Each structure stands twice: as structure tokens, then as C-alpha cells.
Amino acid sequence: MEIEFPTSGLGSVPGDGEGGIEMTGSMQLIREFCDQLVEPEKITRTRIFFPEANEVKFARKSAFEGASLKLDYLTKPSFFEDFGFVEKVKMTDRVKPEDELFLVAYPYFNVNEMIVVEELYKDAVVNTDRKLIIFNGELDRIRSGYYPSFFYPKLAALTKTLFPKMETVYYIHNFKGMKGGTLFRCYPGPWKVLRRLGNRYVTLHQQETMPSLKEVALNILPSA
Template sequence: MDNTEAFACFVPSARWGRSGIVRSRTCVVRCSGDLIPQSHAEVLSGIEKSIKVAMSDGMKLLEVQFPPTATAAASAALNETMDANRRHTRELIRGFTMEYSGRLSVAFPDKGEAVLAQRSWRVDEGEDRFYISTIEAAPRDPNAELFFVLNPGFNVDEYINLENFDDEKRTVVVINGELDRIRGGYYPRIFYPKLHKVAERSLRKFVPIYFFKSYPNRGTLLRSYPGPWRLFYTSGQGEITCLIESEERPSYQEMERILRKAADDERLSSYDDEM
């Protein structure tokens, strides 16, 4: 299903509520698949499935984005975010260590984070070995065929070094790298010319195969490959409705407009009920 039906529901169609206010209706789309994941266990299970399907389809440069903590991203401390990403990544790679014994590498932004993982991670009984390195050093490992690159972007050089993984032979999974910052122009070209050149050559190739992110106006964008992109709205009472299902990712402007409309309709409906 494309998003034509969903967008059609936001074309103004005048009618009078009991309050006498003219308004249009919000459309609820019947989305395929599950609703918003309710736990990190659900998220990690979805990520593992999406990665494996994408790899079977021959995809090499993969992006995974999800909330690492229960705390809003804007208020989560950096160390809290990194600790959570480290824990989630350890759980995630358990689904790959057997098949990629001795050929799996986890790359951290810096040596300090890599050392923390080396000290805290233990190889489970029956689990095969894997490597821990840094984003700068890991691409030189001739044995690695599958890389999990954790949380790049605190330093712009970490984004630039991602290009060293792009050899069209090995699979790279970037976890919570906030690559939307690059797509959305967060880094002005005039100040970051090298980053923009790398983005045009390599970073643009990364495909968001699992994307789970909340936006203003209580919106949530979710994509789990090979499924479509879905936009959800959560009401003040906690009711979740699906507003878009599309093979193409909706733009931020489209989502903002639709979520604002859904929030306005909820407020008007509440006002009507009070009258």
C-alpha cells in the first residue's frame, strides 16, 4: 500500500462539529505488521530479523536506529546512552556469532569504549569468538566479514572513517549513528567539506533497514525491513493509530504536517465531548 490514501485523508473537508468548528478528518490506515515495539527485547528481535533478511538480499551497508534508553534522547546523558548501546549490541550479536565465528567485529568510537567492552563482555558457553576494535582500526582486520559499528558521530571523523568500511564485499551495520543528521544538513558544507564528500561517495549508500524514532506531536516512525515505513500517532490517552504506510520514506515536512493535523483533531474532538 502506498501513502496516497493516508494523504487524501488530510485534504480539508468541511463539516461542523457541535462546537461549530469547521474541520477535516484524520485517516487511520490499516498497517501491516505489528504496532510500536514495547520493549528493547522486541526491538532487538526485529533488528536481528531485518539484518538477516537484508543480508540475504545482498545488501552491504545497513543502518539501525532505535531509542537506546527509556529516557528521551535529548535529555539522556552521553555515558548513559553509550552504556545502553553497548548492552544492546552485546545482545544483538549473539544472533550472529555462531555463523560468523572469527569473522565478526564490533567497532567502537574510541579506544576507551572498546576497552570497556573487552572488560565487560564475556563469550558465552557455546558461543564462538568475535573481535572488538575501534572505528578507525577495525576496517584493517582482514578476517572480518561482518561489522557492527556502534554509535559513530560524536566526533565528525568517526563518520568520515565509515568510508573505510565500504569495499562492497563486507557487511557493515551502523547502530544508532544518527545518519539523519547528515541527510538533513545538520553539518553545513562550508564548515565540513570533507564530511560532505564522504557522504556523497559512501554514507548515502547506507540503507535504514530498522528505524524506530519518536518525533514531536507524539509521532513515531517505524520501519523494519523488508516491511514498509509506518507513521504512528499516540493520543493523550495512549491510543496508537497508524497514519501512513508507504514503501517510500515520508519526508519530515510531511510527517510534521500530518502529526500536527492529528493532534489538532484530537484536541477538537476532546472539546466537542466537553460541550
């Protein structure tokens, strides 16, 4: 499952806030999400994967201080961290038999993170009753071809392997400008393109499948 919305404010777009601040905001929202929606008896069966080990240390001292939720990581620093290289973590070594829910927190800082997420899905979710939720993973970067497939073939392959198996349960993406608007979905409803008029939103377009951001920006919003 996918949950995606801007953390700098519901009217903001990716990049409006500084990266570290947006991640910290997502961390706090994940804690609130778990407090409200994870049943008390399943708290210790919920494992939250942060992008890397240092983020787990920060979480334990801030938003998740005192929490019984299991905190884990997708990658850990390596000797070449300053050059963008991290050491991937073998998911079968991290998952425990009693785990029921995996929540992956903002896996977009390093390209290896989403590749590890797919490994988690294959190794620990497929053919089980476990659930996997990706929270603010900025998956649109991969969907839109932001990472050229020639240089990132494994990342590009996710659009054909992992993504078709995922359900987007809550999604907000804003478009700024004179003809701006919002692409919105709340499961099980359809995908909607909205525009704010005063204190309310009106629906300009809706469909059952997710339109590309390019289609919304260049075709749907300008023609409405």
C-alpha cells in the same frame, strides 16, 4: 545497513539520556544483538568497531567481557584530544581476510568517525560478500544538515555517496508534543508515521521512501 532506535526507552528522543549512558546502553544492546543473531560459527568472523580505542577497553571489561567477537576501533586518542581532534585509523590495517560482518557502534561522538566508516565501506565491503551494519549512528544529524556543508564538506557528502547505498532495516524516531508521533520502519516494510492512542499505535501515513524529519514534524503529524 542501518539500525537506529532510542536507547533511553522506546518512547524517548535523542538527548533524553546523558550521552555516556546512551552509549553504554547501545553497547549492551549490541552484545544482545550479536548473541541472538550472529551464528556461532561466525562469531569470530564478526568485527565490531567502536568509536575509539578507549571504548574498546571499556567494552572488554563490561558488556563484551569473555566474548569471542573481535572488538576494534575507528579512531584513537591524539595529543590534541581535548580540543576535539583524534587520529583516524587506516581501515586496511584493521580488517582481516576472514572478517565477514562489520558492526559499527554509535559513530556520532566525533565527526571523523563516520568519515572513517565510509573508508571502511570502500576499502573492505565494496565488491565483497561482507556486510556492514551501523548501529545507532544518529545519521539523521547528517541527513538534516545539522553539520553545515561549508564547514563539514566530507560529512555532508555522505548523503550522496554512502547513504544512498544503505538500507535502513530497523528505525524508530519519536516526536514529542501535542501532535507527537513516531517515524518507524522494519525492513522490508514501508516507512510509517505512527501515533499512540492508549495501548496501541495507529498508522497516520506510510510511504516507500524515508521522509525527512522536517517533513514529518511540520507536515505529516500536524495534519493528522
